[in-house]
Amino acid sequence: MEPEELREVDRLLDGVEAEFDGLDSDDALHRATVLAHRLPARVRRALNEFRLERLSGVLIISGHQVDQDRVGPTPRHWRDRTGHSSAHREELLLVLYGSLLGDPFAWTTQQDGRLIHDVIPIKGHENEQLGSSSEALLTWHTEDAFHPLRSDFIGFACLRNPYGAATTIGHVDDLELPGEVREVLTGARFGIRPDESHLPKNNSAPAEEAFEAIERLDRAPDPVPVLFGHPERPYIRADPYFMSVDAADREARAALDALTERMDARMVDMRLEAGDFCFLDNYRVVHGRKPFQARHDGTDRWLKRINLTKDLRKSRAERAARDVRAIG
Ligand SMILES: [Fe+2]
Numbered sequence: 001m002e003p004e005e006l007r008e009v010d011r012l013l014d015g016v017e018a019e020f021d022g023l024d025s026d027d028a029l030h031r032a033t034v035l036a037h038r039l040p041a042r043v044r045r046a047l048n049e050f051r052l053e054r055l056s057g058v059l060i061i062s063g064h065q066v067d068q069d070r071v072g073p074t075p076r077h078w079r080d081r082t083g084h085s086s087a088h089r090e091e092l093l094l095v096l097y098g099s100l101l102g103d104p105f106a107w108t109t110q111q112d113g114r115l116i117h118d119v120i121p122i123k124g125h126e127n128e129q130l131g132s133s134s135e136a137l138l139t140w141h142t143e144d145a146f147h148p149l150r151s152d153f154i155g156f157a158c159l160r161n162p163y164g165a166a167t168t169i170g171h172v173d174d175l176e177l178p179g180e181v182r183e184v185l186t187g188a189r190f191g192i193r194p195d196e197s198h199l200p201k202n203n204s205a206p207a208e209e210a211f212e213a214i215e216r217l218d219r220a221p222d223p224v225p226v227l228f229g230h231p232e233r234p235y236i237r238a239d240p241y242f243m244s245v246d247a248a249d250r251e252a253r254a255a256l257d258a259l260t261e262r263m264d265a266r267m268v269d270m271r272l273e274a275g276d277f278c279f280l281d282n283y284r285v286v287h288g289r290k291p292f293q294a295r296h297d298g299t300d301r302w303l304k305r306i307n308l309t310k311d312l313r314k315s316r317a318e319r320a321a322r323d324v325r326a327i328g
Contacts, residue, residue, distance in 0.1 A: 001063040026323035033099040047100040057284035064275035073298025078118040102308035108328035119303035121294035140288035141239035151307035158272035165292035166269035172236040184255035191221035210328035235283040
């Protein structure tokens with residue numbers, strides 16, 4: 001962002017920040033969507049080009065200042081946030097940018113149904129396949145690959161990342177897969193189980209029915225294709241760590257292994273810095289995170305995350321009311 005554009009964003013936030021108490025309500029999200037039309041023209045244009053797939057599957061809007069004193073120490077757990085968020089300003093801006101791509105939504109079964117997630121290392125999760133892990137490689141994946149209502153885009157606001165922990169990115173467009181492998185991957189032959197962030201043990205007050213649905217998907221995932229859309233420029237839906245194929249389907253196993261190998265070789269590092277707002281196209285890129293050493297002293301990497309959908313209606317049957325944004 002150019003200095004004048006950053007000043008424009010600051011002026012907008014200065015003028016409207018106090019009008020937002022929380023950001024979880026239907027009314028707040030409606031107002032934010034309308035306010036987003038007052039963001040600088042060039043960033044609105046870039047976000048729309050990104051939405052229309054005219055750009056690569058990663059968009060970073062950088063240059064914003066994050067007042068480190070105001071946001072305070074990195075929390076030890078996402079549950080620690082009660083009441084007003086110290087990063088309200090960055091959360092609002094994440095929602096403003098995001099609303100030019102889609103509508104924010106939540107999962108009843110993830111971070112207690114919150115709309116805005118904290119991505120921070122949590123003590124005890126070091127070696128899990130979770131966003132809150134640190135010492136383990138977070139294997140590349142499509143966000144919430146197991147779910148047909150997964151996000152079209154995900155957005156991150158980086159509040160701090162002092163040791164430059166690397167997010168990893170892989171573009172499906174970069175894969176040069178032989179035609180026959182590609183064809184196998186477009187068949188409904190692959191099971192994808194939910195990742196552990198959707199399990200009751202990683203939520204405080206589990207709503208039983210929602211978790212029962214997750215358990216069903218965990219026990220017997222419906223076979224789905226990994227590649228879909230246009231055969232020559234396919235979209236991707238994969239999370240190899242949580243995937244299975246029928247033991248007898250050797251062709252599917254070989255195709256999945258070939259995809260994994262090629263994607264592994266193509267993953268690139270992306271080190272987000274404080275003030276970076278990053279959007280990923282969840283149909284065109286996969287992402288993961290390299291291992292890092294967490295400090296657990298209030299200075300750790302801290303991202304805010306939202307899920308965005310192009311079409312809220314698709315999830316209406318799985319949301320309790322029109323104005324409820326949590327699925328499940
Ligand atoms: Fe993820």
